[in-house]
Amino acid sequence: MANLLVKMKNGKLFRSFKSLKMRIFCIIIVAGMIPCVMLHYGVLDRYLDNAVSVRTSEVQTQVRIIADHLITYNYLLDNSSDVVNAELSQLSNLYDGRVLIMDSNMKIIKDTYGISEGKTIISENIIKCFKEGGASNHLEENGYIEIVVPIEEKIEDKARTVGVMQISVSTDSIRTSYEYIQSRAFLLEMLAMVVIVGIAYFLSRKLLKPFEKITDAINEVKNGFTDEEISVTDYTETEQIGDAFNQMMGRMKVLDESRQEFVSNVSHELKTPLASMKVLADSLLTQEDVPSELYREFMTDIAAEIDRENKIITDLLSLVKMTRTSADMNVETMDINSILELMLKRLGPIATRANVKLIFESRRPVSAEVDEVKLTLALSNLVENAIKYNIDGGWVKVILDADHQYFTVEVSDSGIGIPQESIEHIYERFYRVDKSHSKEIGGTGLGLAITRSAVVMHRGSINVRSEEGVGTVFTVKIPLTYIAQ
Numbered sequence: 001m002a003n004l005l006v007k008m009k010n011g012k013l014f015r016s017f018k019s020l021k022m023r024i025f026c027i028i029i030v031a032g033m034i035p036c037v038m039l040h041y042g043v044l045d046r047y048l049d050n051a052v053s054v055r056t057s058e059v060q061t062q063v064r065i066i067a068d069h070l071i072t073y074n075y076l077l078d079n080s081s082d083v084v085n086a087e088l089s090q091l092s093n094l095y096d097g098r099v100l101i102m103d104s105n106m107k108i109i110k111d112t113y114g115i116s117e118g119k120t121i122i123s124e125n126i127i128k129c130f131k132e133g134g135a136s137n138h139l140e141e142n143g144y145i146e147i148v149v150p151i152e153e154k155i156e157d158k159a160r161t162v163g164v165m166q167i168s169v170s171t172d173s174i175r176t177s178y179e180y181i182q183s184r185a186f187l188l189e190m191l192a193m194v195v196i197v198g199i200a201y202f203l204s205r206k207l208l209k210p211f212e213k214i215t216d217a218i219n220e221v222k223n224g225f226t227d228e229e230i231s232v233t234d235y236t237e238t239e240q241i242g243d244a245f246n247q248m249m250g251r252m253k254v255l256d257e258s259r260q261e262f263v264s265n266v267s268h269e270l271k272t273p274l275a276s277m278k279v280l281a282d283s284l285l286t287q288e289d290v291p292s293e294l295y296r297e298f299m300t301d302i303a304a305e306i307d308r309e310n311k312i313i314t315d316l317l318s319l320v321k322m323t324r325t326s327a328d329m330n331v332e333t334m335d336i337n338s339i340l341e342l343m344l345k346r347l348g349p350i351a352t353r354a355n356v357k358l359i360f361e362s363r364r365p366v367s368a369e370v371d372e373v374k375l376t377l378a379l380s381n382l383v384e385n386a387i388k389y390n391i392d393g394g395w396v397k398v399i400l401d402a403d404h405q406y407f408t409v410e411v412s413d414s415g416i417g418i419p420q421e422s423i424e425h426i427y428e429r430f431y432r433v434d435k436s437h438s439k440e441i442g443g444t445g446l447g448l449a450i451t452r453s454a455v456v457m458h459r460g461s462i463n464v465r466s467e468e469g470v471g472t473v474f475t476v477k478i479p480l481t482y483i484a485q
């Protein structure tokens with residue numbers, strides 16, 4: 001009890017009730033106790049009432065028979081009949097009780113105890129018996145049943161009450177057997193309780209064993225002792241938990257691998273321009289009297305490498321920003337036509353340098369809730385690519401359209417196209433089709449990753465169709481109204 005109080009104080013008791021094992025244990029105990037309680041209150045408690053009413057009707061029958069004999073032997077006028085007296089003493093002995101016989105004046109003409117003969121008694125039961133017929137009373141605290149039966153004389157089929165027979169029957173024997181049954185029942189109930197607690201303890205442990213197994217297996221994986229798949233097939237539920245855990249582990253492995261790959265790609269990409277600069281600087285330092293043209297040429301190369309390094313770092317920072325939560329979104333209602341016009345104006349010189357024609361076709365005025373900076377970055381990456389991976393004298397077309405829910409920006413080009421097998425990889429960070437060819441063009445392979453993240457942050461989608469030697473079409477679809485998460 002003291003332990004229970006300490007547990008209650010520490011909140012441990014509540015916590016242990018939260019445990020499934022404890023709940024199963026309690027449910028089995030409660031379920032097991034129900035039949036015991038029903039047996040106790042439904043059968044045992046009724047036994048006493050039942051036994052008393054059986055005894056009452058048994059005695060009433062016997063008393064009625066004797067009451068008839070009293071008339072036959074004219075006992076009310078002459079109580080010396082041996083037959084009747086024998087019957088009366090047998091009755092009182094049999095039920096350990098006292099028989100009184102009263103005549104119509106309520107005068108006692110026979111008392112089997114022999115102490116009240118000649119006296120007159122007036123009691124509620126006797127008066128009632130004269131008026132309405134027999135009655136019975138169970139006086140539980142005194143331990144007896146009082147039964148009164150009218151003595152009736154029949155004249156021409158009419159019954160007339162000429163006296164009353166009263167018998168007090170002891171209920172001691174009934175109570176003794178009731179107490180005996182009660183003690184036996186208590187013993188059996190105690191035994192049943194012990195068995196139920198045992199079953200509850202056993203079942204609650206047994207039923208939850210597979211869940212403990214699965215927890216152990218997860219802990220093994222968590223602590224790094226094993227990376228084997230979990231399989232606890234005892235229940236469908238444990239099997240499902242195992243499968244879900246294995247899938248989650250698989251996903252984490254993929255994420256971990258891609259993180260490692262990303263880190264090694266980043267370090268590689270960042271080191272390449274540095275290595276070039278080092279080579280260029282070293283070759284200038286080791287040479288005596290370097291001609292100023294060579295100096296200029298090498299310094300130009302070094303400046304180009306610095307630009308490259310700078311671009312990679314800028315792109316990486318944009319990508320990191322894009323993969324953060326939507327809380328970083330700076331959404332405003334913007335005129336998309338003006339955004340695109342401004343963007344294409346900025347990219348104009350690059351297109352002219354590459355001898356590519358830039359065409360903008362706006363099918364309708366569109367205003368939408370967007371983050372201007374992110375959307376411009378996403379779309380200018382697409383247009384830059386369309387210019388970069390184009391042919392001399394080619395074209396790039398940007399089409400803006402909208403329906404009542406979305407706006408779409410289609411960027412198509414007459415460029416070199418993307419090989420079918422590369423299409424699924426182009427959004428991966430640092431992925432570039434045909435490295436040697438791309439190297440001539442220049443780039444880090446982060447552009448499309450940035451674009452896709454920006455589109456996803458706008459809850460939009462991006463699709464690509466491409467044919468080698470013919471051209472590529474990127475389609476971006478974004479909701480007009482920003483859907484916050």
Ligand SMILES: Nc1ncnc2c1ncn2[C@@H]1O[C@H](COP(=O)(O)OP(=O)(O)OP(=O)(O)O)[C@@H](O)[C@H]1O
Pocket residue numbers: 315381385386389413415416417418426431432433434438442443444445446447448449472
């Ligand atoms: N319009 C296009 N036509 C042909 N190939 C394309 C086109 N757009 C992308 N690609 C291919 O997809 C690759 C990935 O594009 P992405 O924009 O991510 O990188 P990048 O252009 O190489 O470098 P960055 O944009 O980071 O400077 C490119 O290297 C290129 O091979």
Ligand SMILES: [Mg+2]
Pocket residue numbers: 381384385443447448
């Ligand atoms: Mg690009």
